[in-house]
Amino acid sequence: MSDITSSSFVRRDLLTERPAPVKTTGFIGLVRTRLFNSPTNILLTIIGALLLWFTIVPSVRFLVVDAVWSGKDRTACLAENAGFAVGACWPYIQAKLPQLIYGFYPEAERWRVNLTLLLAVVLLLPLLIPRLPAKGLNAGLFFLAFPVVAFFLLHGGGIKGFGLSWTAGLLELFDDSIINAGQVLLGLSKTSAIGPLLWIVGQLIVLVGTAISWLIFPLTWLRDQIQGTGQSVWLDFAITAAIVSLIGFVLGGGVRTGGRALASCIATFVAIAVVIKLMDLDHGGLSIVTTNLWGGLLVTLVVSVTGIVTSLPIGIALALGRRSTIPLIRIFSIAFIEFWRGVPLITVLFFATYMLPLFLPGNFTVDGLVRALIGIALFTGAYQAENVRGGLAAIPRGQGEAAAALGLSWWKTTSLIVLPQALRHVIPNLVNSFISLFKDTSLVSIVALFDLLGSLRASFSDPKWSTPSTAFTGFAFAGIIYFIFCFGMSRYSLFVERRLNAHRRN
Amino acid sequence: MSTEARKPPAQIALKIRRILGGKAGWNGVAVQFAFAAILGWIGYEIVSNARANLENQHIAAGFGFLRNNAGFDVNQTLISYTGSDTFLRVFVVGLLNTLVVSVVGIVFATVIGFIVALCRLSPNWLLSRVGEIYVEIIRNLPLLFQILFWYLAVLAALPNPRQSISLLGIAFISNRGLVVPSPIGESGFAPFLAMLAFGIVASLALRFHARRALFQEGRMIRIWPSVLGLLFGLPLLSTLVFGLPFTFELPQLRGFNFAGGSRIIPEFVALTVALSTYTAAFIAEIVRAGILSVHQGQMEAGASLGLSRGATLRLIVIPQAMRVIVPPLTNQYLNLTKNSSLAVAIGYPDLVSVFAGTSLSQTGQAIEIIAMTMGVYLLISLLTSAVMSVYGWRVSRSLGA
Structure with missing residues (x-):
């Protein structure tokens, strides 16, 4: 047996030390592996550094170093007075800040805008944080109660009746239009070739209309009685509350299980009563501020929040319609969606501004802001429909089939099983749509509404502040505001996406 | 049984x-x-x-107004137009202006978008951060904001024509727009054009032949020298034989403005810059997602077959990425075309601005004019989606085969 150490192939002397491997982590490693590892990369790094040098440095110089921070008018921002090449003229923003945020909203009433914004933040923040409870209540408050309260806060004015009066009024209008249509048919029957048929149909429609008017007579009579008394709002409110609570109680299961529904009904009505009392809506409410005085960031936020709140139901309805098997509804939804998606928003706004008033009865004028809101809601609704449809398509068929096997109706299947899952799937897409909606609100400045961008543009023409750097300063300020909102929303969308895909991560 | x-x-x-x-x-x-x-x-x-309502406002419904005289001027026209032309001609002028700004915007947006996408995909850390910053800033600012920024802030801050910025002494940038030399056709123009057209057709035919030979017989034909000859040699030859095809008229500063050359109005410049940089940010994201969607293994497989990195990219990665890229890219082109309607904010005479804006306020024919304007955009987008569904069908067929 030989000694293995004496074998010729065993190395006796130590190897010379090799240099330590190149560091690939940390800052030095980053510089070495991602910036200077090859001649091309060195060249690219130099190009990138030059790009940054020629964009970041002048921007910082403009915004901070060379900026003028105080002054009373344009003279402070002129190079000959300041003694150096002036960058941003911040006193101009300071002077125009109220206009950029509130527009021409009366100074004494601006607390209402602040209060509305505060309410929005208080309601929205818990909605955005997934860990907090009571999402249903929170969403109801933000999407249903908040818009109404915000309307009365921002616009002002009071109410003359409540649910009962409104229902009676609506039914009356509906009934009138039915009788009207019947009478038009009767009129046509005198000249038309199919006269007798039209006459019969017309008579039938008039008959239906008369029957409806008899059916709703108790309601209208009650309304007239209430309007006669001094406390019409509160009386109407009490009757409405009683009727709705009773319906809720009965539908909720009567004596056995209806207690919960009754309690929530009563709680809702108490809350509504408190709001009415607090805002004095029964006595004319707050003083009215017409929308042509609104402006700046206020209009931007009002338009985008209204767009967000109204476009989602429209989108869901259209998406369900597009997937429906009933031919007419499907065709209508497809045509509607494709129409609004095929035209630019600016033509939609032109449509809402110039064409919509022609389609409404002559005595019926619609506020300019509301017109733009209608256009934006329809336009965004069509885009949201496609997003929601994507979510609906992602739900496996088995979900709907399982619901059908349990005996759920189409409405219950959709609202309890399919939609909640589908909407959760597409939250990132919805938020992305909201980002583009927020950016698109700037277009209302073209149809003579003064949103943030419109107010900014209007402020440029003020001779008191016209300096070479005014425009750049204004754009820098508005750009920062837009960027904060949009960037925040996009980060939130990423956060939700990551949370939703948490189970897929490995 | x-x-x-x-x-x-x-x-x-x-x-x-x-x-x-x-x-x-x-x-x-x-x-x-x-x-x-x-x-x-x-x-x-x-x-x-x-x-x-129309009866109350004494407006006659119908398209008869299209034959009336417009009576206003348009500051950029591709076809001859004077104030005494009809509203129908205004419509055509506006439509052409919309199309020209869209096409120019699409070209620039694609180029910038691909460059930014390459920056973002670059292994160089700094360059990819620069690309990311560009995309984030541009995407999170409204397009109208950017258009107004270029028009009201940047272009308005440019010097007047007398102190204009000269680019190599042939083009001048000032607050009146961009002045470039205008080509003037000479005697050799027709043969030059004919030769160019023949060269393009012949190169396409050659490519067709080469692909056929490759796919059916496995023969590789090197065609690039002949294509180069056809595309550049033939026109050069015609220039040598028939003389110069066109000469350039250089702009000259006379008094307070430029004489000669052709002027590109500042509205066009602002709109094109804003539209192309804005859409480029979206295109960059699409291209990046498309290239990332091709599995890493494809690159490695190409390398193991002995293909160079460029050949792998050209023959294996890009064809697969294109399937993912093309549909959203078309969507962005469509968006750019629709967004060009924001021209109305700065007064570039596009379809919305001259037809739905000026003509509408002059005639009051809101229904007809807005229906026509919407119809044009709707037609463009429906045509595009029809083409895209044919493309999608072909892709799915080729994937299934």
């Missing part, structure tokens, strides 16, 4: 019910009737209200 399956019953009533009312059956039919009645009622209300 026969083992043939019995024919299923015809179930004609069921089929009719499914056709008429979908899954909901007769309920569906009832819903449709109610829906049709509501739609009919709304339609009737709209028509009767519109008729009454």
Whole structure:
């Protein structure tokens, strides 16, 4: 047996030390592996550094170093007075800040805008944080109660009746239009070739209309009685509350299980009563501020929040319609969606501004802001429909089939099983749509509404502040505001996406 | 004893019910009737209200106004136009302006978008951060904001024509726009054009032939020298034989403005810059996602076959990425075309600006004009989506094969 150490192939002397491997982590490693590892990369790094040098440095110089921070008018921002090449003229923003945020909203009433914004933040923040409870209540408050309260806060004015009066009024209008249509048919029957048929149909429609008017007579009579008394709002409110609570109680299961529904009904009505009392809506409410005085960031936020709140139901309805098997509804939804998606928003706004008033009865004028809101809601609704449809398509068929096997109706299947899952799937897409909606609100400045961008543009023409750097300063300020909102929303969308895909991560 | 399956019953009533009312059956039919009645009622209300309102405002409905004289000037026209031309011609002028700004914007947006996407994909850390910053800033600012920024801030801050910025002494940038040399056709123009057209057609035919030879017989034909010769050699030859095809008229500063050359109006410059940089940010994201969607293994497989990195990219990665890229890219092109309607904010005479803006305020024919304007955009987008569905069908067919 030989000694293995004496074998010729065993190395006796130590190897010379090799240099330590190149560091690939940390800052030095980053510089070495991602910036200077090859001649091309060195060249690219130099190009990138030059790009940054020629964009970041002048921007910082403009915004901070060379900026003028105080002054009373344009003279402070002129190079000959300041003694150096002036960058941003911040006193101009300071002077125009109220206009950029509130527009021409009366100074004494601006607390209402602040209060509305505060309410929005208080309601929205818990909605955005997934860990907090009571999402249903929170969403109801933000999407249903908040818009109404915000309307009365921002616009002002009071109410003359409540649910009962409104229902009676609506039914009356509906009934009138039915009788009207019947009478038009009767009129046509005198000249038309199919006269007798039209006459019969017309008579039938008039008959239906008369029957409806008899059916709703108790309601209208009650309304007239209430309007006669001094406390019409509160009386109407009490009757409405009683009727709705009773319906809720009965539908909720009567004596056995209806207690919960009754309690929530009563709680809702108490809350509504408190709001009415607090805002004095029964006595004319707050003083009215017409929308042509609104402006700046206020209009931007009002338009985008209204767009967000109204476009989602429209989108869901259209998406369900597009997937429906009933031919007419499907065709209508497809045509509607494709129409609004095929035209630019600016033509939609032109449509809402110039064409919509022609389609409404002559005595019926619609506020300019509301017109733009209608256009934006329809336009965004069509885009949201496609997003929601994507979510609906992602739900496996088995979900709907399982619901059908349990005996759920189409409405219950959709609202309890399919939609909640589908909407959760597409939250990132919805938020992305909201980002583009927020950016698109700037277009209302073209149809003579003064949103943030419109107010900014209007402020440029003020001779008191016209300096070479005014425009750049204004754009820098508005750009920062837009960027904060949009960037925040996009980060939130990423956060939700990551949370939703948490189970897929490995 | 026969083992043939019995024919299923015809179930004609069921089929009719499914056709008429979908899954909901007769309920569906009832819903449709109610829906049709509501739609009919709304339609009737709209028509009767519109008729009454137009009568009150003494506006004659119909397209007769298109033959009236417009009576206003347009500051950029591709076809000859004077104030005494009709509204129909205004429509065509506006449409052409929309198309030209869209096409130019699309070209620039694609180029910038691909460059930014390459920056973002670059292994160089700094360059990819620069690309990311660009995309984030541009995407999170409204397009109208950017258009107004370029128009009201950047272009307005440029010097007047007398102190204009000179680019190599042939083009000048000032607050009146961009002045470039204008080509003037000479005697050699027609043969030059003919040769160029022949060169393009011949190169395409050559490419077709080469691909056919490659796919059917496995022969590689090197075509690039002949293509180069056809595309550049032939026109050069015609220039040598027939003389110069065109000469350039250089702009000269006379008094307070430029004489000669052709002027590109600042509105066009602002709109093109804003549209192309804005859309480029979206295109960059699309291209990046497309290239990342091709599996890493494809690159490695190409390398293991002995292909160079460039050849792997060109032959393996990009064709697969294109399938992912093309549909959203077309969507962005469509968006750019629709967004060009924001021209109305800065007064570039596009379709919306001169037709739905000026013509509408002059004639008051809101219904006709807005319907025509919307119709044009709708037609463009429907045509595009038709083309895209054909493309999608071809891609899915080639994937299935």
